[in-house]
Amino acid sequence: MTITPARILAWAALSFGLFVGALFAVLPAIAFVSAVVGMPHPGAWSLGWGALSLLGVLVAARLVFGAWLRPHPVGIVLAATGISLAAALSVGLQEWEIARFGYPDPEYVGLTAGLFAVLIGLAVAAFAAFLVPPRLIGWPLAAAAIGALGTGVIFATNLPGLADGIAPESWPLAVCMGLSGVYALIATGLVVHRALDRTNERAT
Numbered sequence: 001m002t003i004t005p006a007r008i009l010a011w012a013a014l015s016f017g018l019f020v021g022a023l024f025a026v027l028p029a030i031a032f033v034s035a036v037v038g039m040p041h042p043g044a045w046s047l048g049w050g051a052l053s054l055l056g057v058l059v060a061a062r063l064v065f066g067a068w069l070r071p072h073p074v075g076i077v078l079a080a081t082g083i084s085l086a087a088a089l090s091v092g093l094q095e096w097e098i099a100r101f102g103y104p105d106p107e108y109v110g111l112t113a114g115l116f117a118v119l120i121g122l123a124v125a126a127f128a129a130f131l132v133p134p135r136l137i138g139w140p141l142a143a144a145a146i147g148a149l150g151t152g153v154i155f156a157t158n159l160p161g162l163a164d165g166i167a168p169e170s171w172p173l174a175v176c177m178g179l180s181g182v183y184a185l186i187a188t189g190l191v192v193h194r195a196l197d198r199t200n201e202r203a204t
Contacts, residue, residue, distance in 0.1 A: 003065070003136060011064040012139035018056025019124060023049050043087040046116050050083030053124045061131065075130030078187050082123025085180050086116040092173045111154045112177075118154065119180055122147030122187055129191045137195050144191040151184040 026048035033044060061069045093109060093116075125143035132140075158177070 007064050008136055008139065011060050012143075014060035014064060015057045015124075015128060018060060019053045019121070022052035022056055026052055043091040046087040046090050046120060047083060050079070050086065050120045050123060053120065054079055054127055057124060057128045057131065069131050071127065072130035074190065075127040078130070078190065079123045079127035082119050082126065082183055082187060085176065085183055086119040086123070089119065089173075089176045089180055090116045092176045096170060096173045111157050115151065115154050115177070115180060118147050118150040119183070122151070122184060126187045126191055129194055134194055134197050137191070141191055141195050144188050148184050148188040151181060155181055 026045060030044045030048055058068065058071070061067075093112065097109065122144055125140045125147060129137040129140035129144060155177070
């Protein structure tokens with residue numbers, strides 16, 4: 001199949017649509033599982049959303065390109081790491097809110113409440129970037145850059161609080177956030193390197 005800019009755009013648009021759809025599709029299943037076995041809702045939500053989104057990228061590629069593409073090992077590792085960090089961050093943030101305020105409320109943490117979603121988006125973008133040849137990863141590269149920027153903005157909003165130091169009960173959350181920042185830098189760097197690499201082009 002001839003790869004055209006229109007097909008690349010269609011793949012990116014369909015992948016994004018399935019990414020958003022996965023967010024809502026996972027809610028009923030997570031609610032049921034949480035009620036039955038008591039799994040931590042935020043972490044389970046992150047894992048389910050991330051897994052369905054990765055599947056969505058593969059399905060979108062199959063529909064647009066006419067073939068199942070084989071995931072790259074680096075893409076798999078980046079996706080698994082990012083989604084796992086998002087799940088850990090979700091649970092850590094909820095526990096910190098409950099310990100600090102008595103119950104979780106996004107108004108207490110501001111933009112930090114959305115960091116898990118940014119990490120999942122970045123993980124899915126990195127997975128997509130390593131799914132296709134470097135010449136085709138313009139849209140995943142752009143999504144990864146947006147994810148890295150979003151992570152940076154969220155980190156910037158938390159910097160003023162560091163002036164008072166980190167309380168003992170805040171260290172688990174602080175470690176999760178620190179690891180998330182390192183992950184964002186590494187994942188985006190690897191995607192950029194992939195975009196610049198023309199030595200190992202794979203046919204689609």
